[in-house]
Amino acid sequence: MMTTLGSASAPPGEFDAGRLAVGETRDGSTVGLPVAVLNGADDGKTLYVQAVSDGDELNGLGVINRLVPQLDPAEIAGEILLVGIVNYHGFQVAEHRNPIDDTKMNRAYPGDANGTSSERIAAATFEAAKRADLVVDLHQGRTSRMINEARVRCGPRHRLHRECLELAKVFGTGYVLDQKGPDGQLARAAPDNGIPTIDPELGGAVGWDEESVEVGLEGMLRVLRYYGFLDGDVEREMQTRASGFDQYGSPAGGLVSFEKGLGERVDRGDALFEVTDTFGSLKGRVTADNDGIFWRSRRLPQVATGEYVCSVGTDVDQF
Numbered sequence: 001m002m003t004t005l006g007s008a009s010a011p012p013g014e015f016d017a018g019r020l021a022v023g024e025t026r027d028g029s030t031v032g033l034p035v036a037v038l039n040g041a042d043d044g045k046t047l048y049v050q051a052v053s054d055g056d057e058l059n060g061l062g063v064i065n066r067l068v069p070q071l072d073p074a075e076i077a078g079e080i081l082l083v084g085i086v087n088y089h090g091f092q093v094a095e096h097r098n099p100i101d102d103t104k105m106n107r108a109y110p111g112d113a114n115g116t117s118s119e120r121i122a123a124a125t126f127e128a129a130k131r132a133d134l135v136v137d138l139h140q141g142r143t144s145r146m147i148n149e150a151r152v153r154c155g156p157r158h159r160l161h162r163e164c165l166e167l168a169k170v171f172g173t174g175y176v177l178d179q180k181g182p183d184g185q186l187a188r189a190a191p192d193n194g195i196p197t198i199d200p201e202l203g204g205a206v207g208w209d210e211e212s213v214e215v216g217l218e219g220m221l222r223v224l225r226y227y228g229f230l231d232g233d234v235e236r237e238m239q240t241r242a243s244g245f246d247q248y249g250s251p252a253g254g255l256v257s258f259e260k261g262l263g264e265r266v267d268r269g270d271a272l273f274e275v276t277d278t279f280g281s282l283k284g285r286v287t288a289d290n291d292g293i294f295w296r297s298r299r300l301p302q303v304a305t306g307e308y309v310c311s312v313g314t315d316v317d318q319f
């Protein structure tokens with residue numbers, strides 16, 4: 001049986017790359033998302049992987065870019081469907097949202113084939129995702145600083161919660177955010193269609209962060225082994241899970257210096273950051289409202305009053 005996605009089509013034991021057409025650009029040329037299919041020599045499950053749903057999040061593209069050359073279709077069981085760049089228009093200009101309709105792609109799923117630019121791209125990629133037994137949607141914490149984590153977004157009461165958590169544990173970055181996500185996320189729409197899905201968040205960087213790309217690559221290889229696409233055993237390691245997320249803004253305008261590092265344990269009342277003025281005078285100091293783990297922080301030190309500074313993962317346990 002041929003495996004086909006857009007113009008990519010491969011018989012068993014072969015790989016092919018092509019384009020998935022989703023309308024036209026403003027000059028009338030075809031919008032073709034770069035897609036690929038890897039049709040394993042043996043039968044097995046189907047995995048759907050996508051990256052750059054947010055146009056400035058390139059670590060997932062780095063993972064696909066390094067993963068595919070390592071895979072020999074002759075040694076694979078099952079099929080892998082890949083969309084390398086989802087947010088075509090955002091990627092061209094290195095912006096987070098799709099500039100055609102100023103929409104965040106990961107709020108547009110499952111999409112609409114007759115809708116806006118983002119809805120059409122979501123519909124076309126969701127059509128491919130629906131063919132899979134497992135979905136991995138590669139993201140990162142934008143350009144902020146963030147730990148490497150995998151997100152489970154279906155919510156703890158979803159019938160696929162256990163399967164999604166298992167996939168997150170197999171991916172194995174060490175940290176999992178287990179919290180129901182907003183409407184329109186692929187990691188919510190795909191579980192609603194019966195497909196276990198994770199949204200790995202591979203750090204946060206401008207461009208490619210080699211360490212996070214490597215974590216993502218290892219995670220993909222573990223998923224491929226655990227679910228039988230590749231030979232080999234996978235040790236599932238304990239993950240640190242946060243089920244809540246406290247976000248902190250600045251009490252004043254100025255320059256932020258952090259009192260905690262990424263991944264560091266936070267106790268209620270601990271100092272998280274200070275804000276000073278241009279000449280170093282203290283303007284404010286913010287302490288933690290709850291116990292947790294220092295999860296994410298802004299990259300640039302300058303902040304306005306109320307501007308986002310950092311996040312603490314809360315309700316932490318191990319699983």
Ligand SMILES: [Zn+2]
Nearest residue numbers: 054057139140
């Ligand atoms: Zn993202």
